[in-house]
Amino acid sequence: MSILTDIKEIFTGLSITLRHIFRKPVTVQFPEERRPMPERFRGSIVLTRDPDGAERCVACYLCSGACPVDCISMAAAEGENGRRYAAWFRINFSRCILCGLCAEACPTLAIQMSPEMFNCRRQVIDMVYEKEDLLIDGTGKDPDYNFYRHAGIGVVQPRGSGDGEQAPFDPRSLMP
Ligand code: SF4
Ligand code: SF4
Numbered sequence: 001m002s003i004l005t006d007i008k009e010i011f012t013g014l015s016i017t018l019r020h021i022f023r024k025p026v027t028v029q030f031p032e033e034r035r036p037m038p039e040r041f042r043g044s045i046v047l048t049r050d051p052d053g054a055e056r057c058v059a060c061y062l063c064s065g066a067c068p069v070d071c072i073s074m075a076a077a078e079g080e081n082g083r084r085y086a087a088w089f090r091i092n093f094s095r096c097i098l099c100g101l102c103a104e105a106c107p108t109l110a111i112q113m114s115p116e117m118f119n120c121r122r123q124v125i126d127m128v129y130e131k132e133d134l135l136i137d138g139t140g141k142d143p144d145y146n147f148y149r150h151a152g153i154g155v156v157q158p159r160g161s162g163d164g165e166q167a168p169f170d171p172r173s174l175m176p
Contacts, residue, residue, distance in 0.1 A: 034117070036115075037115040037116075037117070038115065039115060039141070041113070041115040042098045042099070042100045042113040043098070043113060043114050043115050043116045043117055043118055044093075044113075044114055044116045044117070044118040044119070045091060045093075045096070045098075045102070045103075045111060045112070045113060045114070045129075045134065046111075046112055046114045046134055046135075046136045046140060047089065047110055047111055047112075047131065047134040047135045047136065048109065048110055048111075048112055048136060048138065048139050048140035048142075049135070049136070049137065049138065049139060050139065050145075050146045050147070050148070051139055051143065051144060051145075051146055052146065053137075054083070054148075055085050055086075055110070055135065056108045056109060056110035056147060057074075057085065057086050057089065057106075057108065057110035057111070058083070058084040058085065058107075058108055058110075058147070059074055059075070059076035059077070059084050059085060059086040059087075059089070060076075060084075060107065060108075061074065061076070062105045062106060062107065063102035063103075063105050063106050063111050064102075065105070066101045066102055066104070066105035067101060067102050068097070068099065068101060069095045069096065069097055070095070071091055071092040071093070071094075071095040071096050072089075072090070072091050072102060073089075073090050074086045074087075074088060074089040074090065075087045075088050083148065086131060088130065088131055089130070089131040089134065090128060090129065090130055090131070091128075091129050091134065092127065092128050093118065093127040093128070093129060094124045094127040094128070098113070098118070100113050107147065108147035109140070109141075109142045109145050109147070110147075112140040112141055114140070
């Protein structure tokens with residue numbers, strides 16, 4: 001009885017092997033081959049630009065405040081046209097847990113999680129990315145969004161001429 005059971009088990013195993021032997025392999029030869037990742041995959045972080053090519057980041061520190069491991073740091077500066085930008089912007093990826101909270105907090109959609117796999121490094125210091133390493137030429141996931149066109153303070157266009165924006169009025173004109 002046990003011999004019959006053993007033979008049955010052998011043939012069961014062989015039949016599974018035979019079934020799989022003619023199937024297309026699912027193995028991906030990483031890193032030479034890469035699977036396309038879903039759009040919402042939280043891969044390496046990038047800083048994106050507005051559709052007009054300007055840097056989206058206004059150095060508001062919200063991403064830095066939202067980061068649970070405190071790995072984002074920057075210094076704010078202001079351009080001649082009144083537009084704020086990050087004089088320097090740094091992410092220490094050796095601490096980053098790719099949680100995406102920074103991207104959720106960003107009001108300008110500047111910081112985004114890309115579907116790119118993160119490249120690991122042997123040296124911890126090489127995991128510290130500066131603004132030049134993070135800034136990409138494109139708009140990322142939101143190609144039409146332009147923070148300053150919605151909320152710009154007279155930088156992209158005069159006050160009152162933004163999308164859905166009312167013209168400013170002088171509150172003193174309401175006084176008796
Ligand atoms: S993904 Fe999370 S841990 Fe990484 S920088 Fe953003 S908030 Fe911090
Ligand atoms: S990336 Fe976004 S949240 Fe972070 S400082 Fe720049 S504008 Fe603010």
